[in-house]
Amino acid sequence: xxxxxxxxxxxxxxxxxxxxxxxxxxxxxxxxxxxxxxxxxxxxxxxxxxxxxxxxxxxxxxxxxxxxxxxxxxxxxxxxxxxxxxxxxxxxxxxxxxxxxxxxxxxxxxxxxxxxxxxxxxxxxxxxxxxxxxxxxxxxxxxxxxxxxxxxxxxxxxxxxxxxxxxxxxxxxxxxxxxxxxxxxxxxxxxxxxxxxxxxxxxxxxxxxxxxxxxxxxxxxxxxxxxxxxxxxxxxxxxx
Amino acid sequence: xxxxxxxxxxxxxxxxxxxxxxxxxxxxxxxxxxxxxxxxxxxxxxxxxxxxxxxxxxxxxxxxxxxxxxxxxxxxxxxxxxxxxxxxxxxxxxxxxxxxxxxxxxxxxxxxxxxxxxxxxxxxxxxxxxxxxxxxxxxxxxxxxxxxxxxxxxxxxxxxxxxxxxxxxxxxxxxxxxxxxxxxxxxxxxxxxxxxxxxxxxxxxxxxxxxxxxxxxxxxxxxxxxxxxxxxxxxxxxxxxxxxxxxxxxxxxxxxx
Numbered sequence: 001x002x003x004x005x006x007x008x009x010x011x012x013x014x015x016x017x018x019x020x021x022x023x024x025x026x027x028x029x030x031x032x033x034x035x036x037x038x039x040x041x042x043x044x045x046x047x048x049x050x051x052x053x054x055x056x057x058x059x060x061x062x063x064x065x066x067x068x069x070x071x072x073x074x075x076x077x078x079x080x081x082x083x084x085x086x087x088x089x090x091x092x093x094x095x096x097x098x099x100x101x102x103x104x105x106x107x108x109x110x111x112x113x114x115x116x117x118x119x120x121x122x123x124x125x126x127x128x129x130x131x132x133x134x135x136x137x138x139x140x141x142x143x144x145x146x147x148x149x150x151x152x153x154x155x156x157x158x159x160x161x162x163x164x165x166x167x168x169x170x171x172x173x174x175x176x177x178x179x180x181x182x183x184x185x186x187x188x189x190x191x192x193x194x195x196x197x198x199x200x201x202x203x204x205x206x207x208x209x210x211x212x213x214x215x216x217x218x219x220x221x222x223x224x225x226x227x228x229x230x231x232x233x234x235x236x237x238x239x240x
Numbered sequence: 241x242x243x244x245x246x247x248x249x250x251x252x253x254x255x256x257x258x259x260x261x262x263x264x265x266x267x268x269x270x271x272x273x274x275x276x277x278x279x280x281x282x283x284x285x286x287x288x289x290x291x292x293x294x295x296x297x298x299x300x301x302x303x304x305x306x307x308x309x310x311x312x313x314x315x316x317x318x319x320x321x322x323x324x325x326x327x328x329x330x331x332x333x334x335x336x337x338x339x340x341x342x343x344x345x346x347x348x349x350x351x352x353x354x355x356x357x358x359x360x361x362x363x364x365x366x367x368x369x370x371x372x373x374x375x376x377x378x379x380x381x382x383x384x385x386x387x388x389x390x391x392x393x394x395x396x397x398x399x400x401x402x403x404x405x406x407x408x409x410x411x412x413x414x415x416x417x418x419x420x421x422x423x424x425x426x427x428x429x430x431x432x433x434x435x436x437x438x439x440x441x442x443x444x445x446x447x448x449x450x451x452x453x454x455x456x457x458x459x460x461x462x463x464x465x466x467x468x469x470x471x472x473x474x475x476x477x478x479x480x481x482x483x484x485x486x487x488x489x490x491x492x493x494x495x496x497x
Contacts, residue, residue, distance in 0.1 A: 050397055050400070075403075076401055077402070079401075081401035081402075087392075087395060087398035089395065089398070089412075092412075100402075101399075105403050
């Protein structure tokens with residue numbers, strides 16, 4: 001589904017991603033873990049070209065995103081993204097946050113989008129917040145709305161960039177619950193996270209990144225019980 | 241007390257060679273400057289033109305400024321390897337525009353508009369509006385650019401990640417949020433612009449200063465016309481400042497929602 005070939009990214013002289021090749025298959029739940037500065041967020045942001053790769057190519061469903069002639073907006077409509085800091089639009093109501101993109105991109109009419117917003121909000125238990133503004137919500141509520149906003153575009157894959165890192169501990173659960181539900185429905189997901197429990201329970205594959213490389217990858221069960229690399233072992237011993 | 245009669249008596253006394261005290265002399269000057277021949281109507285007319293200059297020039301300035309700011313931010317935020325050559329040219333033009341306008345005195349610009357570019361035009365107010373508007377646009381563009389940059393980058397990333405284009409992201413997400421940050425600076429620009437309209441008298445614009453000069457030239461008495469219009473400017477600026485403060489307080493309230 002997403003094919004990454006020889007992806008490198010540097011900010012100035014600083015090489016963040018060093019020649020990464022990876023493939024993400026439909027229906028997979030890939031969990032990316034690793035220490036801070038390992039390049040995992042940059043890797044994720046390269047997948048929908050929020051960061052422009054310095055070298056290499058990214059292909060999404062047969063279209064090479066890194067080709068300058070490709071209309072990236074069209075591609076991004078099929079790739080939902082959830083950010084660490086929610087990035088809800090504070091100048092709009094929740095309903096408008098959710099319906100703006102589907103309506104503006106002519107994916108559906110305002111009435112259809114409103115219906116979809118209501119359905120999705122009900123699913124995450126926030127339908128009574130439709131006319132509230134983002135500033136009136138808690139962090140966990142904001143992040144659930146952000147997930148709904150991305151889902152309203154009916155994407156084929158969802159990218160999560162540390163979705164629970166900016167939350168109070170007691171709100172982490174409600175967001176993970178929504179993500180788990182989404183995984184059970186078969187959504188293809190790439191999740192950068194520090195939640196090892198989530199990786200173990202929901203992930204179908206775990207990637208461990210350090211220093212701009214994917215050092216090790218395995219099924220969650222194997223990865224957590226039987227890590228091979230020294231670096232992985234020392235990382236896991238600190239976080240588990 | 242009948243002012244006209246007092247004025248008659250006093251000026252008759254002056255003609256007869258009587259010595260008047262300070263109060264009486266001031267009264268004569270005041271009367272000549274504002275009352276005689278209904279001159280106060282001239283000042284009102286002047287204020288009308290001054291306000292007209294301010295408002296129209298500000299509208300031109302804001303439109304120009306937003307356009308220039310959007311071009312310049314769009315240019316700076318292009319993806320590497322996908323640079324638009326047309327945007328490059330427009331951006332260069334915008335840069336020349338802001339550099340020239342901000343690097344030369346307002347007065348000199350107005351003189352060039354009035355006596356070089358539009359030297360045959362008799363519509364001095366219109367020329368003044370063009371000069372002021374184009375000048376203001378350069379400053380507004382920097383204000384707007386600062387405002388656009390003050391919006392968290394995550395906001396436009398979120399918009400783009402949903403598949404919205406650059407212009408839609410700007411229009412629905414970034415500009416509405418930037419607006420709140422821009423307003424105070426835009427208020428200051430309005431006040432500056434309002435005071436700068438006085439320069440339009442140099443190219444024959446019939447605004448407040450023009451009439452004060454005319455009255456002074458006719459009566460050989462400049463203190464009351466000039467101090468008078470200074471007070472008029474001051475009062476209007478104070479009103480504008482108060483309105484600005486009120487608006488900002490209201491916007492801040494919506495932040496605390």
